[in-house]
Amino acid sequence: MPYSVHLLASRRHGTLYLGVTNDLARRVDRHKRKVVPGFSARYDVCRLVWYEVHDRIGEAIAREKSLKKWRRDWKITLIEEMNPDWSDLYPTLNR
Template sequence: MQPAVYILSNENNKVLYIGVTSNLVQRVYQHRNHLVDGFTKQYNVTKLVYFEVHEDMSEAIKREKALKNWHRDWKNRLVSEMNPDWNDLWDSIV
């Protein structure tokens, strides 16, 4: 298991969700299939647009908290640097 921070978006990239997990494939699968009640299910946020892997969970949690405090413009820029077309990265992790 590899700790990771991830950003999900909805189909038109208007909504962002930032999360942290020790199993990126499993967690994104849960979001994609609406197995997780809450924000991502309510707003249909299922598209993986960004992720970064970390050495340990405490580092990943620290990064997640920092990203959640960023302005939307900064988050958009971060995603665009890794994924300029905001494609769904699901196929790259399975």
Template sequence: MKAGWVYIVTNKPQGVLYIGVTSDLEGRIWEHRNHIYRGFTDSYNCTRLVWYEDCGDITEAIHRENRLKFWKRAWKIRLIEEMNPGWDDLFETIMS
């Protein structure tokens, strides 16, 4: 079974929110921070990891990501603030 994570990155506290899914959270956030791929997160400079959730496996993570993408912005902000009230960049906390 492949690991699965859902995460939210932003460009500043309560700024643009991007929800993503990955099997390698540390590696994926490193890619966002270093602008490895062109696209939405690169264009909006979404490099700050503000929320993440271990879903156990990638299939479950994909389902969770799809549900979160339909949430209202206020619900996403509340989810972030439950885990990370200061909107700190959590990248250092996930480094192995």
């Protein structure tokens, strides 16, 4: 089962949310529908702008913890290397 580390944004250079999941499409859909009240719902953080896939949950969690320590400008560079236009990648996910 693949595990994904992902970054969501409210808009280009907007508020960022970093997370890890075993079902990226489902998780992003829950953010978009604001199913769970909290940070992402409050700040309308629902645009999938970056993700990477790992085979093991331990690897994904370690990567997430590492990225949480990164400075914001490093995260922006990471996003723009994969997705320079900050397009919502959710529609491109295979379901």
